[in-house]
Amino acid sequence: MSQTAQTVREDGIISSVSGPVVTARDLDARMNDVVYVGDEGLMGEVIEIEGDTTTIQVYEETSGISPGEPVESTGEPLSVDLGPGLLDTIYDGVQRPLDVLEDKMGSPYLDRGVDAPGIELDKEWEFEPEVEEGDVVETGDVVGIVEETVTIDHKVMVPPDYEGGEVVAVESGSFTVDETVVELDNGEEVQMRQEWPVREARPTVEKKTPRTPLVSGQRILDGLFPIAKGGTAAIPGPFGSGKTVTQHQLAKYADADIIIYVGCGERGNEMTEVIDDFPELEDPSTGNPLMARTSLIANTSNMPVAARESCVYTGITIAEFYRDMGYDVALMADSTSRWAEAMREISSRLEEMPGEEGYPAYLAARLSQFYERAGYFENVNGTEGSVSAIGAVSPPGGDFSEPVTQNTLRIVKTFWALDADLAERRHFPSINWNESYSLYKDQLDPWFQDEVADDWPEKRQWAVDVLDEETELQEIVQLVGKDALPEDQQLTLEVARYLREAYLQQNAFHPVDTYCPPEKTYLMLTTIQTFNDEAFDALEAGVPVDEIIDIDAAPNINRIGVQEDYEEYVDELKSEITEQLRSLY
Amino acid sequence: MKEYQTITEISGPLVYAEVDEAIGYDEIVEIETAQGETLRGQVLESSDGVVAIQVFEGTSGIDQHASVRFLGETMKMPVTEDLLGRVLDGSGRPIDGGPDIVPDERQDIVGAAINPYSREYPEEFIETGVSAIDGMNTLVRGQKLPIFSSSGQPHSELAMQIARQASVPEEEEGEGEGSEFAVIFGAMGITQEEANEFMEDFERTGALERSVVFMNLADDPAVERTVTPRMVLTTAEYLAFEKDYHVLVILTDMTNYCEALREIGAAREEVPGRRGYPGYMYTDLAQLYERAGRIEGREGSVTQIPILTMPGDDDTHPIPDLTGYITEGQIYVDPDLNSQGLQPPVNVLPSLSRLMDDGIGEGLTRADHGDVSDQMYAAYAEGEDLRDLVNIVGREALSERDNKYLDFADRFEEEFIDQGFETNRELEETLEIGWDLLSMLPKEELNRVDEDFIEEYYREDAGGETEAEATAD
Ligand SMILES: Nc1ncnc2c1ncn2[C@@H]1O[C@H](COP(=O)(O)OP(=O)(O)O)[C@@H](O)[C@H]1O
Numbered sequence A: 001m002s003q004t005a006q007t008v009r010e011d012g013i014i015s016s017v018s019g020p021v022v023t024a025r026d027l028d029a030r031m032n033d034v035v036y037v038g039d040e041g042l043m044g045e046v047i048e049i050e051g052d053t054t055t056i057q058v059y060e061e062t063s064g065i066s067p068g069e070p071v072e073s074t075g076e077p078l079s080v081d082l083g084p085g086l087l088d089t090i091y092d093g094v095q096r097p098l099d100v101l102e103d104k105m106g107s108p109y110l111d112r113g114v115d116a117p118g119i120e121l122d123k124e125w126e127f128e129p130e131v132e133e134g135d136v137v138e139t140g141d142v143v144g145i146v147e148e149t150v151t152i153d154h155k156v157m158v159p160p161d162y163e164g165g166e167v168v169a170v171e172s173g174s175f176t177v178d179e180t181v182v183e184l185d186n187g188e189e190v191q192m193r194q195e196w197p198v199r200e201a202r203p204t205v206e207k208k209t210p211r212t213p214l215v216s217g218q219r220i221l222d223g224l225f226p227i228a229k230g231g232t233a234a235i236p237g238p239f240g241s242g243k244t245v246t247q248h249q250l251a252k253y254a255d256a257d258i259i260i261y262v263g264c265g266e267r268g269n270e271m272t273e274v275i276d277d278f279p280e281l282e283d284p285s286t287g288n289p290l291m292a293r294t295s296l297i298a299n300t301s302n303m304p305v306a307a308r309e310s311c312v313y314t315g316i317t318i319a320e321f322y323r324d325m326g327y328d329v330a331l332m333a334d335s336t337s338r339w340a341e342a343m344r345e346i347s348s349r350l351e352e353m354p355g356e357e358g359y360p361a362y363l364a365a366r367l368s369q370f371y372e373r374a375g376y377f378e379n380v381n382g383t384e385g386s387v388s389a390i391g392a393v394s395p396p397g398g399d400f401s402e403p404v405t406q407n408t409l410r411i412v413k414t415f416w417a418l419d420a421d422l423a424e425r426r427h428f429p430s431i432n433w434n435e436s437y438s439l440y441k442d443q444l445d446p447w448f449q450d451e452v453a454d455d456w457p458e459k460r461q462w463a464v465d466v467l468d469e470e471t472e473l474q475e476i477v478q479l480v481g482k483d484a485l486p487e488d489q490q491l492t493l494e495v496a497r498y499l500r501e502a503y504l505q506q507n508a509f510h511p512v513d514t515y516c517p518p519e520k521t522y523l524m525l526t527t528i529q530t531f532n533d534e535a536f537d538a539l540e541a542g543v544p545v546d547e548i549i550d551i552d553a554a555p556n557i558n559r560i561g562v563q564e565d566y567e568e569y570v571d572e573l574k575s576e577i578t579e580q581l582r583s584l585y
Numbered sequence B: 001m002k003e004y005q006t007i008t009e010i011s012g013p014l015v016y017a018e019v020d021e022a023i024g025y026d027e028i029v030e031i032e033t034a035q036g037e038t039l040r041g042q043v044l045e046s047s048d049g050v051v052a053i054q055v056f057e058g059t060s061g062i063d064q065h066a067s068v069r070f071l072g073e074t075m076k077m078p079v080t081e082d083l084l085g086r087v088l089d090g091s092g093r094p095i096d097g098g099p100d101i102v103p104d105e106r107q108d109i110v111g112a113a114i115n116p117y118s119r120e121y122p123e124e125f126i127e128t129g130v131s132a133i134d135g136m137n138t139l140v141r142g143q144k145l146p147i148f149s150s151s152g153q154p155h156s157e158l159a160m161q162i163a164r165q166a167s168v169p170e171e172e173e174g175e176g177e178g179s180e181f182a183v184i185f186g187a188m189g190i191t192q193e194e195a196n197e198f199m200e201d202f203e204r205t206g207a208l209e210r211s212v213v214f215m216n217l218a219d220d221p222a223v224e225r226t227v228t229p230r231m232v233l234t235t236a237e238y239l240a241f242e243k244d245y246h247v248l249v250i251l252t253d254m255t256n257y258c259e260a261l262r263e264i265g266a267a268r269e270e271v272p273g274r275r276g277y278p279g280y281m282y283t284d285l286a287q288l289y290e291r292a293g294r295i296e297g298r299e300g301s302v303t304q305i306p307i308l309t310m311p312g313d314d315d316t317h318p319i320p321d322l323t324g325y326i327t328e329g330q331i332y333v334d335p336d337l338n339s340q341g342l343q344p345p346v347n348v349l350p351s352l353s354r355l356m357d358d359g360i361g362e363g364l365t366r367a368d369h370g371d372v373s374d375q376m377y378a379a380y381a382e383g384e385d386l387r388d389l390v391n392i393v394g395r396e397a398l399s400e401r402d403n404k405y406l407d408f409a410d411r412f413e414e415e416f417i418d419q420g421f422e423t424n425r426e427l428e429e430t431l432e433i434g435w436d437l438l439s440m441l442p443k444e445e446l447n448r449v450d451e452d453f454i455e456e457y458y459r460e461d462a463g464g465e466t467e468a469e470a471t472a473d
């Protein structure tokens, strides 16, 4: 949370308190201004002004606060601090660093009325200039570099609200984020720290068509339903179907430069798990600790609901800042439904006219504004960068027809539908292959063809066809049993079973299987296809289907996932399968 | 402290009064009726001149002459280690005829949120002695794992069995000294009979000494149910994080708690959320359930087993649904299994322990634990599916392989699940039974189990292999 010099404005007086919503009279404030409420100075934001009455959503617990206490406006909208120190940090929904809060409060419980800057103000960073005196710089241009973490070079940029001009002074060496490192001839001074109001998108030149996949190392995602760098995706599913594990897998293994993980109204222990694991885990692209590319925002379900409402904005603003540096950023929000519910809770306290299922009428607009901030962009400084946004959705009762799921599906281009049935039988990730889709598939094919294999799209189509056929056949099997099917169809079912068990399933908790590079994804598919082709040849040659299915080598298809030296394993397995099947006729 | 006789409106559990001083949100209120009865309540909304008060005991007996006193503080629970062994009502007042409680501290019952940064990730295995839990849905210290049940099911028996048998293996070896085990039982709107069952069990096993019991029974005021779990959890946190106890909290029945929330919401004419429950029920429940856990640098822990009866045995109903979204898994008590006589009638398929993966395995339980559990899930699910088919086509129409899965499902229920409420199984035994059952299947079918474990534990003589060979011939 940024701490701006406070312009002196007229204080107001609290006239009512009801949960997170407080009204004040005689307050001189604008819409969305940050205010300090009550004697304890609880942080809040103006959400409605009507005549003399200002309505405020308070980001902290309001127990014990009474009418008559003062309200003070900062005159500034809710903003975040941007600069080195954002990574390897965990924030609450209004960008207060949780480790600093623990320190200041001297307690494991979140107390009230304690504020802290979003980035450390007295820490010194080694600033390496990228410009010289006499250079002309424009808005957004990079003027220097700071090594923020082992993984990330932080680009110090001319802030978006500057005009730019000729450089008249440049520093080099150790500086705090508020010391001036570059001066321009028009008097503008550039520091490492910028501020940006969270509800406003940072400017760009244009949005481009994304053509590179965000490789996730998850077979079903990369293989069947890929998301682009700069793309949007939704993961809806009932509780226990795998939303959080999928989001964690993406945060761990996606080949983005920067990860922003927003835990929005979910479990405390899930954030603790990330805090514990990420410093230990390696970033697969660099080998450095994962935290070195990660910023966490944790506003858990029991934390104040108004700060939950703002946490996704805090997250996406930080994401945009790194995008401006030319990085590919991936943001996970778990769960966007909790954000929507926070909107609903506040809206109902305001006694606004409820829309569908009590959500405010502006739900759809807010969701699309959020996902619109994702994309593959040409930045103001001429670099290209992306923000990919992946939102978990928690539909009540697992029913996808509810407003948050429906409004999200209207916007996002990748849909990973989780399925409670699959989860129950421990088919993980329990992404339903019939319902899910990716609208990026075609535009990403050239990348997979160049980087992995020419026939990537054909192989995928083959797998999809077999799975489709299986779905149809299963309906018949449900009525008459498998043995009543013709032999070729029985064989198709067997091939489909390997697709499901070996290819679509992936154990997030197995040290090797947890991450599957696209090459391995591809090789696994070709192995199953080898089995398919050889098996049908054998069938044609008159071998009974039972004998084909029973060959010793086939079950090893299910063990490809856990092989570290998968190339060798696959080579051998393919020849064994071929040999054993050919020996049957 | 001023007294007001300014009540303007009484509506359901709510009372509105005019005031001429600043009254804090959530502040505690005492209302004295004309008959001299004192009722307690809490400020739900405070504006200039008017406050809305929620009365815990219900508003009957209150009229416009009743006097209203604001105590100037939010609701507190007097806490002390001496609470162990005591029985209290739903608002924390002793009802066991024992001495007055001399508190060490008085703590706010609306606990502040634990800073996620200060939590310690729960991963210490609790052996409950129940195979369906230990083997398939392992509970760990600091977890919140509810029982999803429905009316008339033996969920209380299961909860009591867990409370009785729960132990942490290393403790038996003398480690973890100084941390004692305590049970806090919070009853909300259950019947006297149900309450007696628990009390008798506590007395029979001598567990009462290390327990604190809070009783809000069916005929006690409904609104009081909204404070009972907060009293319980405040006590739990005190014992766990200040007195180093490992506390097991049993809350029953969360459904009654949610009904009380709904009643208050309706009285306030709030815009209702799904099926009439308040839109903020998720947040409200989270503020209870998230009070489970472990804290860095503190010895104790709070483990929660809330029990809820699903209206219509429907888990998409808002109460189980929102609970499942917050808790770290759930255990399903299944009416069909119950009518088949299984004890405990746990259906493992929809059950889940989200903290299992980090709490089991080498060094924690046994290296093969995860694989065994995964494979049994998959096999039981397959057997279950086939049962539907058998009803249509008969067993003969199924392949040898399918028949093995059917047998597996039957024996899984008989031998693994149906252990009885009095049997306390060690994890070793649970896993051994698991291997007995898995060995009914051919080795190649065990694709979720590491080959080394198959080598070590698979029983060649259990019929899985030989018959498979026979069919192949
Ligand atoms: N890819 C996976 N591999 C293994 N287990 C998984 C996987 N995805 C989910 N699970 C299991 O499912 C449980 C619930 O997943 P989670 O992501 O927490 O569900 P949700 O967020 O949808 O409620 C996890 O605790 C884990 O046991």
Ligand SMILES: [Mg+2]
Residues within 6 Å of the ligand: A243, A244, A245, A266, A334
């Ligand atoms: Mg989740």
